[in-house]
Amino acid sequence: MEIARHWRLKDQRYNLIGSECSHCKKQYFPPREVCPACGKEIAKAYHFSGLGEVYSFTTIYEAPSGYDEEAPYTVALVQLEEGPLVTAQLTDLGAETPEIGMPVEMVTRRIRSDGDERGMLIYGYKFRPRLQKA
């Protein structure tokens, strides 16, 4: 079931909370406790905007168990506005074909079902084409 494991990651899954090094000001997602750039300890959370663009993408037809019912689906590396890359699925594409550089934004969606009889669903971030401002 791994309930605690997924609960523990709620800030990351629902809000893209990473971390920022107080010394060299670099931002990380996922959060880190040691800054790879300067080697110092990181204690400060950083809330990413959820805006970014597609760095690369592909389609998965042969999926792992827990995901095979959703296949085919599109996974991407998304470059966040603040710099870090994030691995995530693209969603709500409609008739749009994804392309490198496409502006996207984070949304919360079901990521997978737990596959056992109690059927825990895991929610988290995906990215969709950025909606035009009204």
Place this chain on the structure above:
Amino acid sequence: MNMDTKNDVIIAGIGQVPVGEHWQASLRSLGVKAIQAALADSGGLKPGALYAGNMLAANLSRQAHLGVLLADYAGLSGIEAETVEAGAASGAAALRQACLAVRSGYVDTAIVVGLEKFTDVVGPEIEAALGTGFDADYEAVHGLTPAAQAALLARRYMHQHGMPADGLAGFALTAHANGAGNKNAMYRKAISLEAYQKAEPVSDPLNLYDLAPNADGAAALVLTRRENLAKEFPHPLVRVAASAAASDALALAERRDPLQFEAVRISTEQALEKAGLQREQVDLFELHDSSSIFAALILEAAGYAKPGAGWKLARDDSIALSGQIPCLTMGGSKARGNPGGATGVYQAVEAALQLRGSAGTNQIANARTALVQSIGGPAATAVTHVLVREE
């Protein structure tokens, strides 16, 4: 005999089972076959330690503590026996541990066995098991697969470097041409460029021929110090001239530049320096071709091509048996088959065959030095060995 050379690590024995779908053979039986073959080839050396390289047995066969199981079933019960895991580089990492043990003098003779058993489960369960090599919380949870990860790199590479759609074809063509001459290969038939171009897509832009087929296999090496060799040792001597390993961020997204395989660069440079060789002096390069794009990025990071030009070495036949830097000389993972964590041991066995002059129709004339490199994940681990034939 001076102190330096008597401590040299020699590959005294090699053994392998053909890579394929071994429905009748269990994980342990595959491993034992390879161990027995390598021990017989070594002229009866008695190992004091066993290092097993395996990535997925705990998942696919629900078997941990594998080193001990193998030692026992190979009739070696009592000796030190451990498993080394470093993703798809597990076999190479096990080889490195054996080198360290033997070179240091703590162990006189060691056996390394790389093994993987994919066919205990099928389809989605294999993909889920392979996913354990990713960052579980930030990659695998999004349904990523090894093929998709390679495809993400390939699409970005095409975007940045303007590589044509069939630009990576040369890797599969070379691998399959060489697999034809390897009796232990899963596919022993050359393929045409047309076949590549028409192949079914797997994860766009990569197709069936860009991705090495997962299959069962086991290969083994006996390592000893020169001083332990029998006087009438039957083979040309193959020495491990250098061993080096490096790491990078586990998650592809957390690399400074995903298209630069830093661990490959570091471990290649360290290995060549320790061996006292320039990369131009290397006669063959057994590199890790679980996907065609990995092979291109490895050639670049290892310094054989500029960024964006690795694929051209395959297109121009520079990696063919008669080329400037022959690669995948026995078919690579694409044609020999991709035995997961066993790969690094197969690569070393194949390089040793070349250096002994026993590679048959695939023999590279007068091969003296081989670079053998295995990566885990998208080069989150890179383990590099230099093997040299003694004159």
